[in-house]
Amino acid sequence: MRSFRLRIALLSAALAGSAIAGFSLIAWRLIYAAEVNRLDAKLENLVRRSARPRPPNAWPQFADSLPRELETNSETAIALLVVDENNQILYQSNSLDLQPFLPAPPAFLPRRSFDRAALPEGYRAALPEGYRPPPDLNPQITTIATSSGSWRVSATRFPQTRVAIAVSLSVIDQDMAAIRNIFLIAIPGTLLLVVVGAWIVSGSALRPIRRLTTEIQQVTAIGLDQQVSIESTDIEFVELIQVFNQMLKRLERSFKQASRFSGDAAHELKTPLAILQGELEQALQQAEPGSALQQNLSNLLDEVRRLSGIVRKLLLLSLADAGQMNLYKVEIDLSGMLAVTIEDIELIAPDLRVETDIAAGLKVWGDRDLIAQILQNLIVNAVKYNLPNGWIKLQAERQSETVKMTIANASAEVLAIDRARIFDRFYRGDPARTRKVEGVGLGLSLAREIARAHQGNLTLDDTSAGETAFTLTLPIAHNIAQNKDF
Template identity: 50%
Template sequence: MTRSPLPRLSLRLRLALWSAALAGGALLGFALLSSWLIYQAKLDSLDARLERTVPPGRPGDRGNFSPGDRSGLPPNPEPDLARDLGLPADAEVGLLIVGRTGEVIYQSPQWPSAIAQISPVPDPTQGRRGPRRLMTVRTPDGPWRVVVRATPMGQLAIAANLDALRQEMATLRRIYALTIPGLLLVIGGGAWTIAGQALRPVRQLSQSINQVTAQGLHQRVPADPDPEFAPLISAFNAMLERLERSFQQASRFSGDAAHELKTPLTILQGELERAIQQVETGSAAQQTLSQLLDQVRHLSGIVRKLLLLSLADAGQMSIQRQPVDFSALVQDQLEDLSLLAPELAVTAEIEPGVRVMGDRDLLTQVIQNLITNAAKYNLPQGWVRVAVNRADSQVQFTLTNATAPLTATEASRLFDRFYRGDPARARQTEGLGLGLSLAREIARTHGGNLALAPSPDGEARLELHLPLSSS
């Protein structure tokens, strides 16, 4: 089973998301880089303090310790040592003093057990601030930063737990985690607003395109001061102007042609009727004239439909509105269907007394076109179902007939002018494919609509909606 493609996001949303993504990447990179730089800066500062700091004691004895002599150290030197290192008083700080002969002079209680011993720093003859070594030692309690320095009396090691520094960095990361999403929302919202303002001319253009109908070709899109959209709007307005001019010319031509053909066809029809009465009944001449008269009547019907369609295209179809008993009108046309196709099984459910406000002649033509179409494209020994009922403030006329399954192309072009569908499904009744198109135009002129409704295979269902009469 194939999966349907996911709907594509709108351009405005994509611009906002891309802006937020780019800003998020930049903020995340800034957060990572700044965190690393701040950590390194704090670590360098701690290293500098570790190198400068000496164990607290009497001023004259700082850094001078005799083997086994702790007289120069206070009882608990770690808090003072933490303060000298710029750390909280409760921070874990360790002090280890080893004499020249390797004996331990002093070792803090919290001295990490992982640092069991310290390697001697060479060349201890360079005074109190002789050679030194910095290193980071990993322990179960966390990493410790250790400095080992040589003194005239031996080795001095000061260790500081980096947990306090890591907590500071964790606090900074939490601040980033709280502020960056808020900044991304602000950036995304700002990008959404800016994109909406930037795409405003496009929305106006879309609204104008949606309003382009046969009666709305005179509309124009207001000029936009933005230079990016001005050429597009000018080109669209020029296209509308060309379409309006071409449509008016085509509409005038079809209307004028139909009007000019109407008079000679009427005269020709009258002359043929008179000639038929003058020739011998049943003669070959009368049969020929009858056939010609049928063709003239057929041509007159086509001209009349073309004239109505041209008037509908121009929005000039005039209707004489009056109350019409729609139920009785449909019933009368169904009686004609029994004569047109007596082999069809007709079922009717007509609600009595349904009245509409409209032109009786035009509405009669609509129902006649629909019923004729149902008989023309029906199946042998087929059926027709007709229903008329009220639905809210409208009357709904439903006509369903048996037919061969409609293809997607046939369903989409059912109301196109001069479209007749598959010739194999047509019966002996002739036509030019104008009936359904004209019926829909008349329905729309009355404030209603005609559409093909969904139906099972082997059926065609047309629904006509018209506004009910207020009376």
Template identity: 50%
Template sequence: MKLRSFRFRIALLSALLAGTAIAGFSGVTYLLFYQSKLNTIDNEIKDQLLRESSVPRPLNHWQIYEQHRSAFFEDRMQNAIALLVQDRDGKTIYQSNNWQTALNPAPLFVNLTEPKLSNLPNLPLPSLNPTLPTPPPDRPPPRLLQNRESTTGTTENRFAARLPDRPAPRPLEEAFKSPQVISSLITSKTPTGIWRLGTASTPYIKIAIAVNLGIIDREMSTIQKVFLIAIPLTLLLMMVGAWFLSGGALKPVKHLTETIRRVNAKGLSQRTSVTDLDIEFVELAQVFNQMMERLERSFLQASRFSADAAHELKTPLAILQGELELALQNTETGSTMQQTLSNLLDEVCRLSSITRKLLLLSLADAGKMSIQKTELNFSQILYEITEDIEILAPELSLKLDILPDLKIWGDRELLTQVLQNLMNNAIKYNLTGGWIRIETKVKNNSLLVTISNSSHDIPLSDRDRLFDRFHRADPARNRGLEGFGLGLSLSREIARAHNGNLQLETSTQGFTSFTLTMPRSIPQR
């Protein structure tokens, strides 16, 4: 049987929904953080590419630059930056020690077409101390203009190269400005990790800068640890909260269950309160109360009818039995009339017994069975019953194991009726040449009387209904003796009225066994 718990399913569903939401939010947050840090690195790479490729640099600049940039990342990760610098012909000018072949950006460099600068043919790579270009021989050398006084009274010193046929050349710094192309940043995987690579190309130089993305991974590891701790803890809190919340919500159902458990023939007045209930449970409580009212009314009507009918039948049956006995005495012995009156008297006695038992059952159902308790010697009662067995069924073998002087507190007449019912059943449903065994023992201050007899096995369907009123066993099991199916039911009610019980033993094959349990406590006098 599978364990099904509504509270557990509510807690599990709450944790599942919350876990899905938290996992989705955490995943999106993680990606946004990662993308933000990646954008920061991309912007830093682009900024460095633009800055370092804008003007020519001396050869010793790149080593100093790499050391400077490495120090920038040193607190987060060593060897986090790799640098490759080439000239316009693809010859390596500088390469970092941690540069790898997998990062070779040769296909990524953009080959720029050399700009058409008519006034700067075959412009060489400028040095740190550039000099003015030597003018062609067909041009007159520039001359220094004499100081002349301007119209405003100021003196101008101008250095200008007079080119009579061509426009004046551009300033020197414009000669160093060249078009730059920065390729799209890519991610490259190498044996040492994953790198973010960017390149820049000018007519004079090609630069590639790579940053190890392990920097981001190390920074994101803290966020991962926070998520790994916070998410399970949050889910646990959600489950615990949902468990207690559902428990509080189901309190009305628990209260209703406890009320139903107290319902029996003596407790049909049980009702559940509708105050302080959630609106979802108010209708359930009202329907339950209405059902209990109908049940109590129906049960009282049936119980009252049985009691009234039994009580009303008692007197006429007693009168009829007396008249039949008188008529039987005045009838000729052995005549047909005597036989007829004898049969009628048996049926009247039978009806009187049924009426008396129905009256006792009605009183038991209403909790009004009158019990006159006195101190009894139960061993003596059992011996008296065994004498009846020897008279009624002398062919049966009787086995007794009765403890002496068993004192209990109860109603002698009612308990004798219980034992008689059990003995009659043992005789009626016994086998030919069978046996009856009576055993007594004391356990936990209770007296246990077990009455067993040889019999056919009782089917499971009949076992569950043996104590039902008016239930008759399989006709194939009886020997044609009379009975009307009220003896066992009445016997159990009498035992329960004495705070005891009567039950059928389960593991019996080839015989039937009933155990009567009675308390042994004697009131203090």
């Protein structure tokens, strides 16, 4: 099963991670380009400044100022090459070979022409005759790769010299490495915050669903009249709650109709069946002993008694469904009742081996007749579905505030589909396995309803093949007496 809340958190993290990763990549590239452009501007400015006439012994001083101008503490990260018009090296501060990047030396650098008449009168008077503007100095900037790393080189030519200044890109790489480390720390932290935030937000958004689930879990067969309130509920969930409330109303109406029908039918059948049973008993007494008529009347009387038992069970089930099962509670010696039950097993099924482990002094508080009905149904079920020359095991003990009783018997394998529906009314499992077994499938359902009416339960245990076991739990006597009215 998948968690919707977890999927929301992971999806939010994926979307946020993609956005942050994309933003970080773009930001990193823009920062790198900005750093390179800033370095290019500094290199161009330094190259232009090198155009000032200097004696040969002044170039070392110019080279010493480059680390400060380029904002680096490493002199080895900067290279300066100055060549005169005769291609003689005037100064070289680094072993890096920059000559291939110097512009070719021209015979001369032509000065630019301009329209003197276009100048204002004051400018024309200030310029000497024959004045020509100096040539354009357009430094060429390129990136080179060497064994020591990448360098950014700016070179240009002047009338008397050619100059090349190079700076290692490791200066920028160090700054970018620091930014990268910041991103590597900030991105996972941000994603963690996004996941936590999405988890909290999704939990808050799903709170109405959890409240609706809690209220649905509280709905029982006798509580179908409950309605989930739509006050203080987000508008997105109002329609869902309204549909659920309408479904509860339909279920309540259908359940009441079915329960009323079974209760009314059982109640109406009680009197005719009682009259019919009385008439048959009287006719049976008057019939000639051993005659065919007496045999027929005896068979009819058995069927009427069977119908009376079914009607009585249906009436009890309808009362349980309506929460109106009346219990006449007294203290019951369950150990003694089980001893009598064992004697009954030995009488009705002498071929079965009976094993018991019953603790002494087990007492429960409940309706004696109904508890006896549970035991009878379980014993009859264990006998009916037993194997030839099989066995029955009966164990009973006290556990904390309850009495636990287990009845196991040898049996054919109970299929998974039968285990899921074994407590359903009128369900008798595989017809091939039960066609020779009498009954209508109400005994186990009625036994469980009686147990629940006593605040206990009846369950089918998980057992190995060739065995079936039911466990009955009932609260002990003093626990019921202290908490219930009787």
